[in-house]
Amino acid sequence: MPRSNTTPRSRKIFRQPGFFALLALSLAMPALADETRHYPRGGERSSDDAYQLRLRLGVFELDGRSAFWDDSFGIFTGSRASFDDVEWGVDFNARLSYWWDLQVSGTSYESATGRSYRDYTDGFGDEVVHEAGLSLSSLTVAAVLYPLGRGRTFTPYVGIGGGFYSWDYYEIGDFIDFDVDPAEVISAGFEARGVTMGRYLMAGLDIPISADWKIFVEGRWTRVDDQLADDFDGFGTIDLSGRTVSVGFSYSF
Numbered sequence: 001m002p003r004s005n006t007t008p009r010s011r012k013i014f015r016q017p018g019f020f021a022l023l024a025l026s027l028a029m030p031a032l033a034d035e036t037r038h039y040p041r042g043g044e045r046s047s048d049d050a051y052q053l054r055l056r057l058g059v060f061e062l063d064g065r066s067a068f069w070d071d072s073f074g075i076f077t078g079s080r081a082s083f084d085d086v087e088w089g090v091d092f093n094a095r096l097s098y099w100w101d102l103q104v105s106g107t108s109y110e111s112a113t114g115r116s117y118r119d120y121t122d123g124f125g126d127e128v129v130h131e132a133g134l135s136l137s138s139l140t141v142a143a144v145l146y147p148l149g150r151g152r153t154f155t156p157y158v159g160i161g162g163g164f165y166s167w168d169y170y171e172i173g174d175f176i177d178f179d180v181d182p183a184e185v186i187s188a189g190f191e192a193r194g195v196t197m198g199r200y201l202m203a204g205l206d207i208p209i210s211a212d213w214k215i216f217v218e219g220r221w222t223r224v225d226d227q228l229a230d231d232f233d234g235f236g237t238i239d240l241s242g243r244t245v246s247v248g249f250s251y252s253f
Contacts, residue, residue, distance in 0.1 A: 050094075050095060050252075050253060051092065051093060051094055051095070051252070051253055052091075052092070052093035052095075052101070052250050052251065052252045052253075053090075053091075053092060053093075053250065053251050053253070054089075054090070054091035054092075054093065054216070054248055054249070054250040054251075055088075055089075055090055055248050055249060055250075056088065056089045056090075056091070056216070056218060056246035056247065056248030057086065057087075057088050057089075057246060057247065057248060058086075058087050058088075058089075058218075058244045058245050058246025058247065058248075059084060059085070059086060059087065059244065059245060059246075060084065060085060060086075060087040060109045060111075060136075060242050060243070060244045061081070061084045061242050061243045061244070062080050062083040062084065062134070062240075062241075062242045063080070063239055063241040063242050063243075064080040064083070064239055065239045065241065066225065066236065066237045066238060066239035067236050067237070068228065068232075068235050068236050068237065068238050068239075069238075069239060072132075074118075075117065075118065076115040076116065076117060076118065076132075077115045077116050077117075077118055078113055078115040078132075082111075082113040082115070083111045083113060083134055084111070085109060085110065085111035086109070087107055087108065087109040087244050087246070088107070088108055089105055089106065089107040089108070089246065089248075090105065090106050090107075091103050091104070091105045091250075092104045092105075093144065093250075098146075098149060098150060099145060099146055099147075099149065100143065100144065100145060100146075101143075101144040101146075101157075102141070102142075102143065102144075103141070103142045103143075103144050103159065103161065104139075104140070104141055105138070105139070105140045105141075105142065105161070105163075106137070106138065106139050106140075107136075107137060107138045107140075107244075108135075108136075108137045109134075109135065109136045109137070110133070110134070110135040110136075111133065111134055111135075112131055112132065112133035112134075113131070113132055113133075114129055114130070114131050114173075115129070115130065115131075115132060116128055116129045116130075117176065120176055122176075122185050123185075128174045128175065128176055128185055129173055129174055130171055130172060130173025130174055130175060131171070131172055131173050132169075132170070132171045133168075133169070133170050133171075133172075134167070134168070134169050134240075135167065135168045136165060136166070136167045136224075136240055137165070137166050137167075138163060138164065138165045138166070138198065139163050139164050140161045140162060140163030140164070140198075140200070141161055141162070141163055142159045142160060142161025142162075142200075142202065143159060143160060143161065144157055144158070144159040144202075145157060145158050145159065153207075153208070154205055154206070154207055155205065155206040155207075155208075156203070156204070156205050156206075157202075157203070157204050157205075157206065158201075158202065158203045158204075159201070159202040159203075160199075160200070160201055160202075161199065161200055161202070162197065162198060162199035162200065163197070163198070164195060164196075164197060164198075165195070165196055165197070165198045165224045165226075165240065166193075166194075166195045167193060167194055167195075167196070167224075167226065167238075167240055168191070168192075168193040169191070169192050169193070169228075169232070169238060170189065170190065170191040170192075171189070171190045171191075172188075172189035172190070173187065173188075173189075174186070174187055175187075175188055190231035190232065191230060191231050192228050192229055192230040192231055192232040192233075192238070193230065194226045194227075194229065196224060196225070196226040196240075197224075198222060198223060198224030198240070198241075199222070199223050199224075200220050200221060200222040200223065201220070201221045202218060202219065202220045202221075203218070203219050204216050204217060204218030204219065205217050205218075206250070212251055212252050212253070213249060213250070213251055213252075214249065214250045214252075215247070215248070215249050215250075216247070216248055216249070216250060217245070217246070217247050218245070218246045218247075218248070219243065219244065219245050219246075220243070220244045220246070221243055222240075222241055222242055222243070222244070223241045224239075224240040224241055225237050225238065225239045225240060225241065226238055226240065
């Protein structure tokens, strides 16, 4: 059992299903799009030549492909899908050329789930329950390519990026202490946190709704992991990778 030094706290639980089918449909739409540009020959209008602010909201689906997660879900109820939850993000794009943007992004995700031992109960036959929570935030930089150019009715884009990821994992509630005889139920809290580097791929679709405003659908595939420490020292690597599908809007200025 991990060492305990964490004070209790509560987390709000969000759960929403993924909607990768929407992204697949949206990415197929450029083939049907009107090829006519909405800008004069030789370039786009000046306000689009500078910057773009983007706000997005989506669902992060945890991969959890490490021995730590395998052991955790083997002992306790729940699954990796228990940590699927809302992610929001902010992007700032700077135009480099007709084909390329430089993008700085910040994201935030937080989830919590209640779970119990699969094979053990207390002396009254009741479940021994605790809460597990995970939060992940990032500050990243990416290169964004518009492979068909800009100014179309539907404008696809792809990108690659990376940066810093800050994470926090905790378990708090009731646990069984097997180090004493007979085993007994104790109340405790355990936590580990860290900052690590990660990387991601993205693909999306811009749909203009006015001269300055667009809506978009976007998918990101993130690869992040880190070594557990603090109360979980010696428990190996925690895999923080996952997939996010977001919808949002952008403003060009």
